[in-house]
Amino acid sequence: MKFFQIALAATVFALSAISSLAHSGGTDGNGCHTNHKTGGYHCH
Template sequence: MLRSAIVLIFAVLGFASTAAWSHSGGTDRNGCHMDHKTGIRHCH
């Protein structure tokens, strides 16, 4: 029972870490850049 709970926790954590998609693109000195698809400038 404990082993299956640990496996489940690691599976959920592994899925959650892949849910964050990064994107390429340079940022300016403020850490911002223009998203050309939406026309919106955003910062990280």
């Protein structure tokens, strides 16, 4: 059972790390930036 809990925690951690690397790009003081391809402005 303990192995299952460790494996589950590792999987959740790995998936959350992947989503944080979705794209690069500098952010301004508000944590936002402009997508130069679409012209959109969004925050993280």
